[in-house]
Amino acid sequence: MTHESMMETLPAAYERLHAYGPEFGGDEEGNHGLTNHGPMAVEVMVRRGLDIDVDGWLDRYVRRLAELPGTSAAIQPGEWRAALGQARRLPDWTAYFRHELTERPWQEVLAEWWPRLVPGIVAGSTHGVIRVSHAVRTLRGTACAPARQTLDELAHGLAFWAARYRELAGVVAPEGTLTPRQALPAVTRIKEQNGFIAHRLDRLERSPGWTESLRALKPAASAEDVPARLESLVDSAAHAYLGLGHGSPVLLVHAATAPNAVRHVLPVLPAEQWLPSLTAAWAAVVAVIATYAPARPAPCAEIVRRYPELTREDALQRAAEHGDEHVLKFADTAVESYDRTGDPELLAATLHVGELIDRP
Template identity: 85%
Template sequence: MSTTKRDPMAETLTGAYGRLHAYGPEFGGDEEGNHGLTNHGPMAVEVMVRRGLDIDVEGWLDRYVRRLAELPDTSEPIRPDEWGAALGRARRLPDWAAYFRHELTERPWSEVLGEWWPRLLPGIVAGSTHGVIRVSHAVRTLRGAAGVPACETLDELAHGLAFWAARYRALAGLVAPAGVLTPPQALPAITRLDDQSGFIAHRLDRLERSPGWPASLRALEPAASAETVPARLESLVDTAARAYLGLGHGSPVLLVHAATAPNAVRHVLPVLPTQQWLPSLTAAWAAVVAVVATYAPARPVPSAEIVRRYPTPSREDALQRAAEHGDEHVLKFADTAVEAYDRTGDPALLAATLHVGALIDRP
């Protein structure tokens, strides 16, 4: 009699997905669901499991789900020829989830993603960039799965795409890079908003009217070809993770996404058609510019000064300390910064994982 080998870690993750899918992607906020907080549960658990961190996942979930809101019921189906009218409508989020669940039972997940990625990409700032980030964590699980994907994992991709679609917000004035600056040169040169007050939606409204917005977008040197996009994205992620040392105090939580959003795009790139790579770089850079322009302080603290505060941890210790801290943003940033360290060997990136834990309160 043949037996199927169990994968306890995969079972832990699919079990967590199944538990979390009873809840919506946001909680709190006003009566319209605006200005709430994002449900990071699926993304954080994916990091814990993929990294094999020494953390009680079920116990972490027990604490985390107490703050979440249940996913509302569907209202009316989204029809394939009428999806544009539902784009960016937060109240249709349950309908979007149902739509993508159906799509992912009818076609391979990579085909569905390839169709919807270019449609959603102009709205990369959706939900403070959490749409693309949640999709990316689901894709990482799907890429690492052996055999037929678990239905819970496909559901997680459906929920990520649904959140991105329901919270879709395209930024006016978006232009492709056309300058001469490398990522380490272009990121510090991003023009900050004079008025960095209010919710992110209010800041983005002001950003679109700012002459510094298109100028900052253009300043980055364009990729020479689609084949050079992965390396350019890696440089962008490395730069943003390192920049957190000097900028993070300005908005410890929001500025994490200057690194995690382009890293999300980087992880999805291998399953996308090559013709989508250059637009993906443009969108990733736009996400970085939007976050830095609206939240980063005009005068960074010298990074070397921050690094001196922390004894350099090993990469394993950096990840474990993030797990022990327990905050979802600390976990996701540490995951991204350790990847950047693995590419560059720069110990400042490991110091950044400790710095984010010092700036963000433990849950």
């Protein structure tokens, strides 16, 4: 896909998707619903230039979505704290961020709101930060003035994060000695891995191993070390999916995609926000692993042997042909990790996720 067609396709897709809310299904309060992955998946398709009919994919996908409800009361600048985590205020948050992004540069708005929102990184099963990151990737790749629809997409992402804001109690910064590859298997699992993610997170906060698992990771020596540390965390989580993914094929994708989302936003954030961002990203990874990963990984080497060797281009195209939004996002992340490390097992992981998750 040419740059020119990308500039046309993505804003048009965003425009279509913005008629819908960020979640669908769930109970009468909107809790325990499923996340609208449309904007995130389409961004991957377009940025990667995948051979896929974006409009056709959207035709199928939007049938499951719920319309975005109307606003109720405007969020005032001085009362934003009280509105955090109030799901019913989602349309109000969307209107608020739309206004902010028409009044100021998007980088300025993001730098102001990132430290306010990042303690609630698990919001919407980490989809708040992921949706924001995909919008930021589009904005960073735009040489000219951003399209209105792209700024709107950032507004929708920030609004979802704010409306579903959920802090985790007991979060501490890393202070241990383990590398990400060593720390991930050592994460203490909660005993009762059942129910909705909100219920699992409640149990996690009461778990004696929660804070210990957070501390175990070796800290970054300085802000300058954070990008490389995040990359190592993403690479380790993407590889770990081979042995853990069967435990919860969809949720465990986010152990890799959530820290990758943080990694892609770092370049537009002030450096003083980098260390807290690493702490938050690691907390998100530990939360997903502790609440969904099996205690004993499957044998990685045996899983890898099941899959043929393939190129990075083949991995991305197979994800496009599969069509599931989680498979697309995981493949996008795992191929980035492969580009850094050259580890062919990361490409095998893109086939494994496609086997574990049903085609739509």
